Amino acid sequence: MDDAQQQTNRGTARTATGLRTVATTVAPASPGLPGTPGAAGSRTPAHGQGPDTPGATSTADARVMVGVTIVVVALTVLQRFALPLGSPVPVTIPVVAAVLGYLAYHGHVREDGASVRTYALAMGALSVVALVDVLWRGTGSLTSLLLLVVTWAALCFRVDERRLHLFPRVQRRFETFMLVFAGIGIVQMLAQFAGIWSYTDLLRTVVPQNLLFQGYNTSYPIEYGSPVIKANAFVFVEPSVFSQFLALALLSVLSRGREYWRVAVFAVALVCTVTGTGFMVLGFGLVVLAVRRGGLWAVRAAVVLGIAGVAALLSPLGPILLSRSGEAGQTNSSGSLRFVQPYQYLLDRWSSDPWSVLTGLGPGQADRISDAIFAQTGLPISFAGAAKMVLEYGLPAFLLAVVFLFVAAVRRSPAPTVALAAVFLNAVTSSSFLAANIFYVLLPMATLFVGRRTELSVWEEQRTDDDPTDAVEVTVPPWTTPLGGTR
Template identity: 30%
Template sequence: MLEVAPAGAAARLAARSGFAVCALTLVSAVFLQKIALPGTGGLYPLNLFVFPAVTIAAFLAGVLEINTTALVWYALFVSLGALSTALSPSPHVSALSLGFFVVAQFPLVFRNASSEDFQRRMMSFLSTVGCVCALIGVLQFVGQFVVGPDVAFFLDKHLPENVTVAGYNSLIPLYWSSPVYKSNGVFFLEPSFFCQFLAVALVAELVLGSTALRLVILTAGLLCSYSGTGLTMLALFLPFYFLRHGHSRLFVFAALLGLVLIMFGDALSLDAFTRRISEFSDVQSSGWARFLSMFRVLQEVVFANDLTFFLGRGPGTVQEQFRLLSFYAFDPTWGKVIYEYGLLGALAYVRFFYVAFCRGPRGLRFALGYTYLFLGGYLLNPSILMQLAALVVWLGKTAPATDQAREGAPEETGHMFVPALGTR
């Protein structure tokens, strides 16, 4: 007994340390994503420094360990990237872009060193952070009618340019020339980032065993973002979740929510969502660009040449011809990998991503994997990569402790909805 107690205490300490590192990383990913490193002109996010710094500190403290298999595939991909850079026919190739990849993705070769499982605690924390962000987003959206957008969007309007991450459109009107802005949750780079994070938090809440109050708060935040990207993930996730777990009360909740939205659709300007469905057939629309344009870009540029087919056009080149195209184009993560690193690089990255990513919680694996690969050009975005690490990659050393966590099922509490926001 004298030997067991210290071992148990050490295990609990390791689990608490692992949770603390993941929680800190998630909080930084959310609340620091607009902040740039001073003196870089907004080109380098602060999280590009925070992410590897936290990773190295956690590794030295014994909280994280190296995933050897992931490290091998990461090294192979970087080597192929260097070869692609050397042989690139593009004048836009950038060794700096490859260096950016090396720094931003290196933390994904680590995993939790403890065998203690804190997945459910981490998902509960994600749900809580999501609810807090949703409330902030709702207040921001409503606040622009009360105190004006200058105050409601104070970070976007008053944060100095030299400490603001450049290249993002944080102020987006509901429609062309509208005086009303979509909510970006104050701290998020764009309304789409806000929407996607809340959608992932909603998935975590469902996996844990959803409470009515949290679902309402997260849904309200999603509506105030007036962004459809996170909703596409939910549209794929929810039917399978409902069918698998048979939660009839959630069907009732969804039906009541749909009825409310239909009745008050005009007052809520929900046509900002619905009219975007037609975008998938319009080559000049953002919907077509985000989900379909990359297929044509790859066919016309990369697949037309044997060298670029196998090794790509080189790091940093994905947008080189966007201005010359007759259609509106976008570079999602999956497309950027194939365009810049070719078939060989894409195969190496897929294997690296699978080894690093696919041992984490199943529900979050789908939500974050879909978001990362399809909803944005996130290959070099440290804030999104920090979410992947904190919520999936760093939790993936061992199988979850319970079958419920493995399957993404809620706890058998006997009650589907518990109207409380407290800890579980």
Template identity: 30%
Template sequence: MAEKLEFASTQLPPHSHTNYVAVPKADAMGESIRPRPAIRYALVALIVSLVMTDRLGIAVDSLSLGPSLPLTYGLLAVLLMSGWLAIDLPALLVYIGICTVAIASYWLNAFMQNGTPGTMGSMFLLMVIYLPFVFSISAHPNNRGHWLWTMRVLSNTLLVGAAAGIIQFYAQFVIRAPWLFDISVLIPEGIRAQGIYNSTIPVGSFFKANGIFFREPSNFSYMMAFGLVMELAIFKRVKRMFCFGLALILSYSGTGLLALAIGLLLPLRARLLLRIGIAAAVILTANSLTGDPLNLAFTFGRTGEFTAPGSSAYARYVAPMQVVDAFISTKNWSLWVGNGPGLFLRTAAAFEAHDPTWAKLLFEYGLLGFILMLGLVGYKLSAFPAPFQLRAVLFANWLVMGGYLLIPETVCFVYLVLALWPSPPLQSPSRTMAKEKLA
């Protein structure tokens, strides 16, 4: 009797177009394909740090360094010792280009034509935060199963955050203690994240949920939106969708709603739009008939902020355009390599503008830095065949929803979810034919 040969399938399912992740049979039976123990522990530690330790940090110069960035490098060390670390050559070349532009921006603005010097610390921080993008897990037939296991752990951890936010919101009507919305008062100063954050934001007679572990409702809302999009795109567990959706609503933050809209609408499909429209109509009708218990009138009323100078939306999305327009061409080199690392916020204060990634890149590193950095992140997000919705939400949040260029937690989250994972290895035609003949 001819022996039946088995080869690990690494091909994408039919009609995937690299936007769909097939659940392996082992995963479908509830037995996810798991990475090696040491790698699992490193992944879990990083996930917990990204969701649960937003308020922890140690002062390093002007930076409040949380556990996420050291744990990311710790994961790379574990991968190296396990023989699972790979260098992504295209990413390495782009990263070298980014470092070159950053050095040129600092040098030109510090020593040419009496320019305003940038901050060397900001330049080095950029290099350190994005260096992990040069590395990935080695390509392996089980990478897809390992990624799915990682996303399950991430969903479980985010679910804890959702439960904390929901309990926090309703507990405020019974518990009046300040720590309910700002647990930083309970954290020793030596390990407390530094900075000015709006943890306690009123909405009428109550406060927005921030999930206890997160510094601001906007951070909490984004994570809840991402958890909801992840469930919709991969696991489709209705109870979890409800929990993430309720937590998102109770945050009363436009950041999460914008992320959710991107995740739901991209890629655009008529049937999906119809379902979303029906669901929205049902929710809005039920909410209106019951006296607006979700206080959606407040949420929808914030759309006017985009035209109101001084408002949060105006500072995030409109004022940065004014800063870039005013200074992009003030020097011979500023259009190409920018006005110097770390200088955007000094200038933006006069415009009452925040520092979204796209504006900070253009202002500090010019068109060359902007193109190279978008190329690096875009390339890393597109390598692994994950659902398009996850890529779109990660990229949009990093680029336009906040000042995340040099926020280690945000960049490490992007790295963990997709940039860490390589494109699956292609199966050779000879092996594919042998499998089809002998199966």
């Protein structure tokens, strides 16, 4: 029987039965967005499959996931690697540029209009005050300004709206990477306490020094004079950065509302870093979650957090963690040098030089001031990202940069808690607004997937899906079943 005759017979059968043809089912372009039948790269999932079901994917989805995975590898495995181009350049910068270029070539990444406009406004203001400082004060590094402009440009890009449904997969992939490193960090600490291994920086023994960042506190003891070194999973530039990434992964699990066992692993590894900055990121994120999810969730979280805190204090590291809890109020302690004295210096400078409130002291000056203080006093004062930007560019330009970060990373984010925690990590607990190997954690966890759905709406839907009392039974009459399949 030829094709024409087959089509005629099918049409006759439909007429005889009175049944209409059922349209092909296409997976939604993204959660909360209408489907795009016929769009390039889409495929028809089997009955019961959704865009997050294993196997319900497309070539475009695969490309985006591979690209984002490469970025995550650069942020973790390659975090300590640098290109020896005069001054060391994070290998993350060319990696991210290549990934964005590849995805843009295939049409899976585009620029975001609102982000581009606010980026141009913020960078224009930063450039103006930097030129004022160079011409008037004779201070500032245009190279530092150029690095900032180039690094922040990546935040202007978004994945295509048809790929927004991939964000939960991206979160889970980042968490999986961090689970591996969490396990390594826990083993590092247990092996040292058991006396079966003495810490050795394995990466430094196999990689040439000119290909690794220098100047970071990559390996330092849990307390003065102790032979036990804080966990850093070998690949993180500092235990504090490791702890901040662990806190971000933990908050990612909570925002997804799935696989809570991961929280326990991240929490144990967080304790093994014996640093306070990760707990600061975690505390900030929990406050945001409590505000977003209401009082009942906050009470439950407080109970769990209290139990976890007691367990941490009863561990061998408990006394050390407890002794560090009041560091910020102790003169010349690590906490004071990072979270008190930089802001005291900033206020004193504003008092003696009011114009610096408006124009700052010039790009790169925060590092020069830190080096000068260290040379004079031996105190390693460290300016966090926000304090550094205010000191170098002034308050008005800094506020425009904040607006850009809000538009690029937080507004319409699929997981506002994770996005805010990532911004907090870079602005308050780390001096990484120019350190792309840390700063770019904003890309997979925030900016690339800015869209229409929010973490709260996803969480509410998941809670509803898990509640059998909300299930509605639907009975489909047999006569509505089309020939050759089910509706």
